[in-house]
Amino acid sequence: MLEGNYQEFLETISEKIKKNQIFTDKLHTLVYGTDASFYRLLPKIVIKADNSDEVQFIIKEAYKRALPITFRAAGTSLSGQAISDSILLITSRKFTNFKLADDKSYISLEPALTGEQANNILKEFNKKIGPDPASINAAMIGGIAANNASGMCCGISQNSYKTLKSIKLIMADGTKLDTSSEKSKKRFRHQHKEFLENLKELASKTKHDKELKSLIERKFKIKNTCGYSLNALVDYEDEFDILSHLIIGSEGTLAFIEEVTYNTVEDYPNKASALIFFENIKDACNAVSKIKLAKDDGKIIVDAVELMDNKALKSVQDKEGMPSYLKEFDSEVTALLVETRANLKKDLKTQTKDIENILSEFKTVRPIKFTTKVEEYTLFWKIRKGLFPAVGAIRKIGTTVIIEDVAYPIESLAEATLELQSLFEKHGYHEALIFGHALEGNFHFVFTQDFNDQKEIKRYDEFMNDVTNSVAVKYQGSLKAEHGTGRNMAAFIELEWGKTAFDMMESIKNLFDPTGILNPGVIINHDKQAHLKNLKPLPATNDLVDTCIECGFCEPMCPSNAITFTPRHRIVANREISRLEVIGEQKEADELKEAYVYDGLETCATCSLCSTACPVGIDTGALTKYLRHERITPTQDKVATFIANNFSTTLSGMRVGLKSANFVHSLIGTSLMTGMTNNFRKLLGTPKWSATLPSGLSINEKFTNKASDKKIVYFPSCISRTMGQSSFSQEEKSLYDVTVEVLQKAGFEIVLPKALEELCCGMPFSSKGFTKQAEQKSTQLEKALLEVSNNGEYPILCDTSPCTKKMQESFISDIKIYEPIEFCLDYVVNELEFTKIDEPITIHTTCSSRKMGLHEKFIALAKLCSNEVIVPADVKCCGFAGDRGFNFPELNKSALSSLKEQTSGAKLAFSTSKTCEIGLSEESGLDYNSILYLVNRCSSSKI
Template structure:
């Protein structure tokens, strides 16, 4: 229940913003209020905004009512700067327009685009944005700029501050400013003359304060995001340049970033990386110092140097892609991951040799080896980027993962780092690990902490006070190098910067935000114990997800990320339910469960793509299946078992239903059919499935066709979907998938073998996705036995025409069989058996979730390019959200997941995938007729003349 002032705000803002984007209930305020930090505040109101007008309305109303607001983009921030106990404004994923200059020298971006999306837009021009944080796939532009996030390679020369061209801003009073527009600046000069006058005086005062100016120059020679970017006061004369550079790193405390324009940087394609293992930390840090000095004097070209201490290596040594010998290293070994980039391969070889020569004097425990293999070095960098979340996989359940972010002057790197390690030992943090951007003297240190124990909180406080003194006072480093001040270091800004600088920062805050309503408590906070308040715990809920640290890396891949909840948010809610149950508050836990049913369970596609983005492979889809299974009644299980045991009859019923719907469509026509089915669905309370014009007709398979005995044999298992669902009325294709597959296999000179009792066979997926595990096991076991016999116990390859079914078989079968879905089968066999002649027509492809999880995304692209000279792949379409039959019952999930599809497939004439149910939703949302890739392969191939 909202108190009166927030209720009044809600009532008034609801007149301007749709209520379905405003949340006050306990489920959404908790879920949406969570970020990646170890702090938690629960907002009173959460608002998802799609555009700048909505943000301006919110700011103006909040300002008039003296209510504080906090802005949130991707929520990957680590220092508590994106949480609120008042009004939280989230930039929805629709707040994502962009514009690229004709020469690609700059790009204008709205705040909800991720860094990876921005780089994807620029890739065709061999350009990228400068900032490259480890969270770039999930972190959004608004947060990257607001935190001055940097990362692996950008250092301080290519961060947001250095590559900023212009901004569109909304201030605390609702005023808008476009720093690239003279008209906008002139208007601002009229309305904010005193503001600009004060800002100029701040700049003059700082430039005239020799001691302060010298301190600023020194501290910004290394990475520094502690406090405001007061280097803007001495770097520029123009008030608007000062203003917009102060916004960088201001963490939403000065203004809202409506749009930022970045100067782009070159993205050199010739790269090489080496993972080099030094005998100890001192040796590695000394090598870093030499690399840094050599780079600065232009003796070598090195783009990134990432350090990982032995504890960091230990946290990833069991990853299958890591070399096995790492496990045998002693406790002092420290690794450097080094990357160098060049304009050509010849130049790259020269650079590699120069780096190897420079490192000859150092003691390494393995020979230095640079790889130019993209797949190999990409894996190294993926492991490095996932180090922070990976720590969550080895922590004690229930503890919180703490990450700190410091930078040292390069000349004292080794000494300072060894002292930091000593502090860990002094306070008993034996599990603490160090990694980070060593070339910039920027290290992250990570340890686990139990915040439920007051003694443990005291231990943490004692450690942090010593760390602050060591980093900021003794070594004159940065307490926050790139993660932003947040609530984490706000109490220590004066310690690092001194009184003059801190007073200037407070003046800046008061100038931009006189009422102190923008993200209060962040950056400027006089509470010396702010870092110890509102600490977040991570209670156990289910071993499937207990290792999650709520980093948010999973969120961009989730098909429900803009509709309901993301994987991270589902885990947050389940943790709260478990916490409430553990303290006996079953009433409130029950309330959460009721609220969670639709947002958490019904609209989860269980596609498990979250696990592909998660560094520790946490699969929230599996959690949803587990929860669905818990909800099943004995009666429902009995029905599922009956269906499984009478599967042939079930498929007959499906075909009859599809035939009936098709007959009604022909009689009524499309408009009347749509009206009728919509009415029936509405009257039934959404229990009647949605009808689509792309609904397939019923079909059956005919196994009685002529074929000869051949040396080449293949077992073909047509999935139950392709045995019951045919082409739709909108399709120009006349043949069914089964017939096309038979034609294609015979063209390739195969004898085709079918498993016995085919009409009753199913992989079990329709049952397992709903939690009917017993029925799923029954069907999977039947199919495995049938395929074992048909393939002569693995002698022949097995082809399934549907990717999701193939993956289910691979996961469920106990015997090792050579099972292929269409992409892998085509590349492995058909490219040898058939001659491909690509067409010139533009096509588009959709890689299903199952195919992505099987590592077939690039292979599908390769196969498509064998078939067409013009392949369009929509960049922002992952899971289609159809999820088997969920697209019929919860079509809004399919709508949300494919909201970018039509725009991003513009120009395509034909469309292909590897799953019939996915193809239904894809066709409806794009207006294209999606079919199996086998249709295209059959069209563009002929038998080879041997």
């Protein structure tokens, strides 16, 4: 029970906001209240808002009661600006409408769209948004604008401040404003006349204060997100332009951002990057200054220059794909990652030559070599973007990784950087490394910190005081260049800006938010020790996830991100459970464990796509399997063992059940069947029935088989041996029969494993935590495949991608197992004649296929068969997760919420997993089938 105004607020908002969007319990407030920073506050109430009307209602009710409220988008912010001990309002993943101008010159975006989603919308037009933070795949538009996040290439010319066209806001009192609408501005003028007059007065006062104006102009010649965007007061005359640009970088302390309209920028198709190695950091910094001067003089075109000092290089030298020579460098070698872009290839070649000429006076450890190969420069940038989390992954468990974000005037870059390194040594941060956007004089430095010891906290404080004086006072730089002020620099704003500018910032805060309810303690904070308070613990919980620093990069990949927990949430929860157990609070730990079951265990798809987005490859799906295993009872274990030992009987039972369901469906029809089974589900908790549910199937193992020198072992998965076509499907043949047709058409002699009905890869067991039974079935299958393939002499095909991936992970031997995509490209395509169809098709790459690196290959195979291939940009894991889609269909529905819209226009649909295809068909209205159906349809024998 909440106290006073909070309880009244809760009761009021519960009348209009769905109860499953409001959280007050410890588990949900903890996990939803955690962001990527090293600070933590526990909110009293967390609310997920789906749209601006809900936000307006919530803000008005908080305003009435003077209750502090903080806004959160993706929570990838690093400075503590997205946490609260009061009300935390999160923009849900439904807050994602957009509108693109006819000429593509601007795009309007709601706050929960990620930067990647925005760029995917613009990609086909060779456009993008200007801001490009390293977290762009996860960071949402609301946060990108609220923090004025920049990044690798946008510098200060294409950030949110410079590319803002208009903005929609909800002010502290709940008033809405759309700066693109004359009607809205007129209404606002009438309602907030005094506010606008005071705002214009602040701007006029600033413009007439020559010293302050000069300071502002100088400070914003380099990247600066420390404090408010005071440049708005001198850059603009119109009060709405001033207002909207003050919002940029205000970190939710002035208003809620309902929508941002960006002027789009060109995204040139031709790119080249070079990783250039200098003997030391001083030479690298001097080279940066030379490049910057040449760029400003128009002598070269360079889009980005990223510096990685020696310790940064060492932190990634063992990563997959990195050149081996990194290990041979001495302790001073520093790298610059340089990128240039052009519309035409010939221009790109000229630009790379110009850059090489500019740098010819510098001695490099290796010759300068630009690459235009996508896979090569993508690796360079992936490594650069993953430096921060990579450092966090090698920290001592229990310590925190801290990233600071400063900018120096370019003329002082070398001297200031050397001084920064000397401060590392002075305070004993010997592991600290430097990397960042050198072209803008913007460096990040990363180090690990123990906040469990007062001596260590004192050391951190002394270090930060030295750093802030060096950056802000001695070199007149920015204490925050792009990560936002947050809590860790709020105490140092006056040090950087001086009293006059700080007082102006305080006046802005008081004007916009007179009651002080919007994100208190952020940007304006009079507590000089604020950066040392509310520090977040990172206790050990499980070796599988202990390296996580809670950055949130994983969240967009997670199929449960819109309904329950994400990988980050699951790790946060488990850390708290472990912490409570260590300190002896077992009762509270057990309560959290029970509260965790649905959100953490039941609705985790264990697809492990989170590991593909995680810079250090953390697989939270593996944690879920581990935790499911811990909950297995002796009775459940015995049942699983019985099933494993009597697998053919189990499959026979499945066939009977599927045939029975389809028979009843044929008698009573879809509508009545749906209603009846839904009622059973509500009353008895039975699995969901769907019209896309396949009928039972028994395969014919004794087909006519022609002898051939080309032998292929075909292992039909237990799913394709059991499930045929549904009444919904347009196809009559089973996947098994189609696969046999394709193989025989291509001239293969097919060999099936012996005792086929008993064989299974083990996935149905492992996904539920039955590790012993999974290993039993996997070992049995491996032995059978080794025997029938003559120890791997013949290629082995499995018709289902998830099963293939499971075999690859579980088998001890090095036999090669193929799934349909790679097998067709490697063995079938050259044996058959392909004729493309004119019908537009769509494909879904399963999680397993993505993890096997087959997404692009799937697209290539599809394009051999059709002139138009639709690939839904926002659909990752389908959330069906084997049989989980039957028991928790809400996971599948949520994961595929955008599928129908993004596959609009497609006539045929294909994937490589039968169970995934059930859910995909259900949510799209299309008949999804294996890609082998399309290959069979589009191909003919060459003979």
